[in-house]
Amino acid sequence: MNIDRLKEFVSVSTDAQDFQKYGKDWSMNFSADPSAIVFPENQADVVKIVEWANETKTALVPSGGRTGLSSAATASNKEVVVSFEKMNKIIAFDETDQMVRVEPGVITEDLHKFVEEKGYFFPIDLAAKGSCHIGGNVATNAGGLRVLRYGMMRNWVSGLTVVTGAGQVLHLNKSLVKNATGFDLKNLFVGSEGTLGFITEVELKVARPPEETTVLVLGLEKMGHVIDVYRHFKNNTELSACEVFSEFALQKVTEMHDLQRPFESEAPFYLLLEVEHPTGDYSEVLAPLFEHCFEKGWIHDGVISQSPQQAQNLWNLREFVSESLSPMSPYRNDVSVRTPNIPAFTEEIEQAYRKEYPDFGVAWFGHIGDGNLHIDILKPEGMDKAEFIKKCKASDQTLFSVVAKYDGSISAEHGVGLLKKDYLHYSRSAAEIEIMKGIKKVFDPKGILNPGKIFSAP
Numbered sequence: 002m003n004i005d006r007l008k009e010f011v012s013v014s015t016d017a018q019d020f021q022k023y024g025k026d027w028s029m030n031f032s033a034d035p036s037a038i039v040f041p042e043n044q045a046d047v048v049k050i051v052e053w054a055n056e057t058k059t060a061l062v063p064s065g066g067r068t069g070l071s072s073a074a075t076a077s078n079k080e081v082v083v084s085f086e087k088m089n090k091i092i093a094f095d096e097t098d099q100m101v102r103v104e105p106g107v108i109t110e111d112l113h114k115f116v117e118e119k120g121y122f123f124p125i126d127l128a129a130k131g132s133c134h135i136g137g138n139v140a141t142n143a144g145g146l147r148v149l150r151y152g153m154m155r156n157w158v159s160g161l162t163v164v165t166g167a168g169q170v171l172h173l174n175k176s177l178v179k180n181a182t183g184f185d186l187k188n189l190f191v192g193s194e195g196t197l198g199f200i201t202e203v204e205l206k207v208a209r210p211p212e213e214t215t216v217l218v219l220g221l222e223k224m225g226h227v228i229d230v231y232r233h234f235k236n237n238t239e240l241s242a243c244e245v246f247s248e249f250a251l252q253k254v255t256e257m258h259d260l261q262r263p264f265e266s267e268a269p270f271y272l273l274l275e276v277e278h279p280t281g282d283y284s285e286v287l288a289p290l291f292e293h294c295f296e297k298g299w300i301h302d303g304v305i306s307q308s309p310q311q312a313q314n315l316w317n318l319r320e321f322v323s324e325s326l327s328p329m330s331p332y333r334n335d336v337s338v339r340t341p342n343i344p345a346f347t348e349e350i351e352q353a354y355r356k357e358y359p360d361f362g363v364a365w366f367g368h369i370g371d372g373n374l375h376i377d378i379l380k381p382e383g384m385d386k387a388e389f390i391k392k393c394k395a396s397d398q399t400l401f402s403v404v405a406k407y408d409g410s411i412s413a414e415h416g417v418g419l420l421k422k423d424y425l426h427y428s429r430s431a432a433e434i435e436i437m438k439g440i441k442k443v444f445d446p447k448g449i450l451n452p453g454k455i456f457s458a459p
Contacts, residue, residue: 003057004036004037006053007037007039007050007053007081010046010049011039011040011041011042011046011049011050012039012040012042012087013037013038013039013040014037014038014039014040015036015037015038016038019038020033020034020035020038021033023035023038023064023067023082023084024038024062024075024076024077024082025067025072025074025075025076025077026067026068026069026070026071026072026073026074026075026418027067027068027069027070028069028070028071028072028075028333028418028420029330030072030419030420031072031075031077031419031420032077033075033076033077034076034077034078034079035062035076035079035080035081035082036059036079036080036081037081037082038064038081038082038084039081039082039083039084040084040086040087041083041085041087041088042087042088043088043201044162044164044170044201044202047083047164047199047201048164048168048170050081050083051164051165051166051167051168051199051449051450052168054081054449055166055167055168055447055449058447058449059080059081059449060078060079060080060081060448060449060450060451060452061080061081061082061083061199061449061450061451062074062075062076062080062081062082062083062195062451063082063083063085063136063140063195063199063450063451064082064083064084064085064086065085065086065105065106065133065134065136065137065140066108066129066132066133066134066137067137068127068129068132068133068137069137069141069415069416069418070333070335070415070420071194071412071415071416071417071418071419071420071421072418072419072420072454073140073141073194073195073416073417073418073419073451073454073455074137074195074418075418075419077419078453080452083199085104085105085106085134085136085199086106086134087106088104088105088106088136088201089104089106089107089108089134090103090104090107091103091104091107091111091112091115092104092202094115094116094119096119098176099121099206099207099208100159100176100204100205100206100207101115101116101123101204101205101207102160102202102203102204102205103135103202103203103205104136104201104202104203105134105135105136105137105139105199105200105201105202105203106134106135106136107134107135107136108130108131108132108133108134108135109125109127109129109130109131109133109134109135109138110130110131112135112205113126113130116207117210119207120210121207121208121209121210122207122208122209122210122211123157123205123207123208124147124150124151124157124208124211125138125143125144125145125147125151125153125154125157126145126146126147127143127144127145127146128145128146128320128323128324130145135203135205136200136203138154139154139158139161139190139191139200139203140190140191140192140193140194140195140200141154141192141194141414141415141416142154142155142191142192142414143414144368144371144373144413144414145414146242146244146320146368147241147242147275148368148370148371148373149240149241149242149243149368149370149371150211150239150240150241150242150277151208151241153414154191155188155191155192157205157206157207158187158191158203158204158205158206159174159176159177159178159204159205159206160172160173160174160175160176160177160187160202160203160204161173161174161187161190161191161200161202161203161204162200162201162202162203163190163197163198163199163200163201164198164199164201165197165198165444165445166197166198166444166445166446166447166448166449166450167444167445167446167447170201171186171198173186173187173190174187174204175204176204189440192416194416194417194418194451194454194455195450195451195454196441196445196450196451196454196455197440197441197444197445197450198444198445198450199450211241211277212239212277212278212279212280213277213278213279213280213281213283214241214275214276214277214278214312215275215276215278215283215287215305215306215312216273216274216275216276216305216306216311216312216315216316217272217273217274217276217287217291217303217304217305217306217315218263218264218271218272218273218274218303218304218315218318219271219272219274219291219294219300219302219303220263220264220266220267220268220270220271220300220301220302220303221268221269221270221271221272221299221300221301222268222269222270222301223269223270223344224245224269224270224343224344224347224348225344225348226298226299226300227245227270227272227343227344227369228340228341228343228344228369229294229297229299230272230274230294230299230300231243231272231274231340231369231370233290233293233294233299234274234276234290235370237286237290238276238277238278238286238287238290239276239277239278240274240275240276240277240370241275241276241277242273242274242275242368242370243272243273243274243275243368243369243370244272244273244319244366244367244368244369244370245270245271245272245273245365245366245367245369245374246270246271246273246318246319246322246364246365246366246367247269247270247271247364247365247366248267248268248269248270248271249362249363249364249365250322250325250326250364250365250366250377251271251318251322253322253325253326253329253364254317254318254321254322254325255318256325257321257324257325257328258317258321258325260314260317260318260321261314263303263304263315263318264302264303264304266301266302268301268302270365271318272300272369273315273316273318273319275312275316284305287305288305291303291305319366322364322366322375323366323375323377326364326377326379329379329380330380330386331364331377331378331379331380332377332378332380332389332390332393333375333376333377333378333415334375334376334377334378334397334400335373335374335375335376335412335413335414335415336373336374336376336400336401336404336409336410336411336412336413337371337372337373337374337409337410337413338372338374338404338407338408338409338410339372339407339408339409340369340370340371340372342372342407342409343369343372343374345407346374346403346404346407346409347365347374349403350376350399350400350403351363353399353400353403354396354399357396357399358378358392358396360381360384361378361379361381361392361396362378362379362381363376363377363378363379364376364377364379368413371413372409372413373413373414374413376400378393378396397424401424401427402427404427404428405427405428409428410428411424411425411427411428412428416455417454417455417456418454418455419453419454422453422454422455422456422457425455425456434456437455437456438456
C-alpha cells in the first residue's frame with residue numbers, strides 16, 4: 002500500500018487520534034484499526050481514491066457523521082477511511098421542482114435550517130441530526146421520528162451521483178418525476194451502506210411546512226392497547242408521529258435531564274402522538290378522542306400540549322431516551338414487525354427475557370406507527386462486561402427467532418454493517434442474499450468498497 006501516492010492529490014492523516022475518531026461509529030462493538038484517513042474535497046478526488054484502491058487492492062470504508070449503530074462505518078482491518086466531511090456544500094435549490102442538491106457531508110440539521118429559511122421543510126428528523134450527514138442518511142435509508150407521515154429517506158431522494166467500486170461516475174435519475182427507462186439504480190444505492198459506491202451528490206425533495214401540531218402523551222397499562230389507541234387516532238386525525246417508551250426508559254430520562262414526568266401517575270408504557278391540524282385550537286377534536294380511549298380502558302392518564310414549549314418538553318421525554326441510556330453502555334437492538342403484530346411480539350420477547358435473562362434491565366422505545374422497536378439491554382451492576390456481552394449475543398438468537406416468526410426485520414433503521422451480518426438470514430432468504438452479493442460484484446468487481454459489511458465476500 003503506497004500512502005504517499007494518495008498524498009499527491011488528497012489530504013491524508015495517519016494520526017492515531019484520527020484513527021479512533023474516524024475509524025468507527027457509535028456502535029463501539031468493533032475496534033478501529035485503519036491504515037489512513039483521507040479527506041476528499043470533490044468528486045474528482047473520490048474517483049482518484051477509488052482508482053488508487055483498485056490498483057493497490059486496498060479496501061475503503063466511507064465515513065460520514067459516524068452516528069450509526071451497526072459498525073457499517075468501522076475500519077477494523079487496516080482499511081483506508083474516506084471521510085466526506087469536507088464535501089459539505091449545499092450546491093443548489095430549485096423552488097420550481099422543490100428540490101435541493103447537496104454534497105454528502107452536509108449535516109442534516111444544517112439542511113433543515115437551509116430549507117426552512119427558504120420557506121420549506123425536510124422531514125427526515127433524527128435524534129442525531131446535529132451530527133449525522135446526508136450521505137450517511139442515504140446510505141442507511143434513515144428513518145427517524147416522522148416516518149409514519151413522511152416515509153423513509155428513500156422517499157425523499159430524487160437523484161444521486163455516485164462513484165462505483167470500478168471508479169465509474171453514475172448520475173442516477175437526475176430528479177426526474179417520471180422515468181420509465183428500466184431498473185431504478187438510484188434505489189439500489191439507498192440503504193446499501195457504502196458497499197456499492199460512494200455518494201458524491203444527493204438531490205432531495207422538500208415539502209411545504211406542516212400544519213400546526215399538537216402533542217399528546219398517554220399512559221397505558223399494556224402494549225396491546227397501544228394498537229387500539231394508534232388505530233383510533235390514525236382514523237380520526239392526521240398523525241405525523243406515534244412513539245412508544247416504557248416506564249423504565251422514562252425513569253432514565255428524568256434521572257439524567259431536568260424534565261418533568263408527563264403526569265403524576267406511572268404507567269408501564271407511554272404513547273406519544275403528534276397530530277397535524279389547521280392553525281388554531283384543535284382541542285374540540287382531540288378531547289373526544291382522548292375521552293373515548295379513557296372510557297375504553299385503553300389509557301388511564303394523559304396530557305395534551307397547550308403550547309409549543311410544552312409540546313417540545315413532551316417530545317424530549319422520547320427523544321432523550323437513547324442519549325440517557327448511553328452512559329450505561331447498553332446492548333442495542335433495532336427490529337421491526339408489522340404494526341398489528343407488535344403486542345404479541347413484545348409479549349413473547351418479554352416472557353423470554355424474564356425466563357432466560359431475569360437480571361437484564363430492558364428499556365423499550367420506538368416508532369410504533371412504522372412497527373420499529375428499539376430494545377436496549379443494560380448491564381446489571383457487578384456483572385463482568387465480557388460476560389454481559391456474551392449473554393446479550395446469546396439473547397439475539399431468541400430475539401431474532403421471534404422476529405423471523407412474525408416475518409419482521411432484524412434491523413429496522415440501523416442497518417446491518419458488521420454487527421448483524423451473521424443474522425441476516427433471519428430476515429432475508431438465501432436466494433436474496435446471493436442476489437445481493439451478485440449486485441455488489443457488478444458495482445464493485447474487486448470488492449474494495451466497505452468489504453465485509455452486510456454480508457461476507459461472495
